[in-house]
Amino acid sequence: MNFRILNYFLTVAHEKNITKAAEILHITQPTLSRQLMQLETALGVKLFDRDKHKFALTPSGQFLVERAREILNMVEKTTLDIQEQEHNLAGSIAMGAGEYQATEVLAKLIGGFQKQYAAVSFELFTSSSDLLHDKLDKGLLDVAILQAPVDTTNYDYLRLPIRETWCVLMRSDAPLASKNAITASDLSGLPIILPARLQARSEIFNWLSGDITKMRFIGNSNLLANTAVFVEQCGYYGISVQMPLLDEKRFTYRPLTPALHSDILLVWRRDRQQSLALQKFLQFAKCFLSIEQAPI
Incomplete structure (x- = not known):
């Protein structure tokens, strides 16, 4: 073949x-x-x-x-990486990201890097942490931002200077929209959509604790854009990290209380040969994030 x-x-x-x-x-x-x-x-x-x-x-x-x-796709990417080695710093970096507030940090990071290395382009793939992790393993992504907890046995990573806050996504006219924060008992009997990722659901189940038997779980969704459609059309409630760019006139986020947070990591395989563009990007990221890092 x-x-x-x-x-x-x-x-x-x-x-x-x-x-x-x-x-x-x-x-x-x-x-x-x-x-x-x-x-x-x-x-x-x-x-x-x-x-x-x-x-x-x-x-x-x-x-x-x-x-x-x-x-x-891997052959094409490898060819571009090899060609990049023979010229001034150029090439392509395949990057994965979920739907996080932390994506704003990623955008600043990429923007700052491209001011120095304008010929380096980025291919951004959006999906859940589990699928991004799988693509990293297969070599289809160079780097990704993943929501903790993450198995980093074969990976190096940088922690982003922002934590994702778990919230309830609802319609702006929903009864719970008048509350400043949502407790487990507030959700009793309401139709709830959970994240598809098993580790995320486990953290939510721990947060629900003794109230879990009172919950009405409708289903799971791996992307918030799809969850938002069901929230708006069916009046469901989605438990998720807060997604940027949703229309505030149509949707409302309310944080969980007691608060639940997740770290976001910039992750890459430690056992893979890195292109020069990726090496430079990771060096830039370490410096950039050390400056941006702030107490959480």
Whole structure:
């Protein structure tokens, strides 16, 4: 298996038509068909169910699509990193972030770095801490900001100078919006959406303590943007860290009491070869955060 054949495979999987895929790839149809059959032979599995010119993916083919995309993205990123080493500091840094207030610190950090190194670009991927952690492990991200608790066994990290405050997200006209802070008993019987991350739910369950049996849990959500839709449309309540940029006329955050906080870490793999751009960024981050660091 080589990268060229993986690209052929992804093109056919996307187009679902061997003739159209061959035109896009600028090769003959027989050549493309032969390459796909060789790939199936090498893997020992059937990747397509062929019906004349229509190619439908088998379960094995669907699995390979996801892996092939990851492999080719990694190849492209590695190529850019190698090319960057041969020129003035340039290249791309793949970065992950959740929906945190701490993202404002990240924006200041990146902005300050790019004033010195304008040719370095950033690819920002937004998701939950668990998925970001997985992408770091696979080498698809260089660095990420993750919400504690985080397993840092194989990682180095910097602590950001801000802590996330756990709150209840609600509609601005909700009955609890008149309160300054929300206790566990206030939530008794109300429809609640929890974060999807297991570690986060564990901290919330500890906070609820003896009131947990009185709770009405509707479901879990991994991104606050989706939670906000259900809050607005259904009148649900979401327990989450406070997300910036929500419309204050439509939504209200109220902090939990007793207060519940989470640290945010800037994390990277310690056993990975780092591009020069990433090395410079981490050096800049250490200096920047030491200046920005303030008592929590």
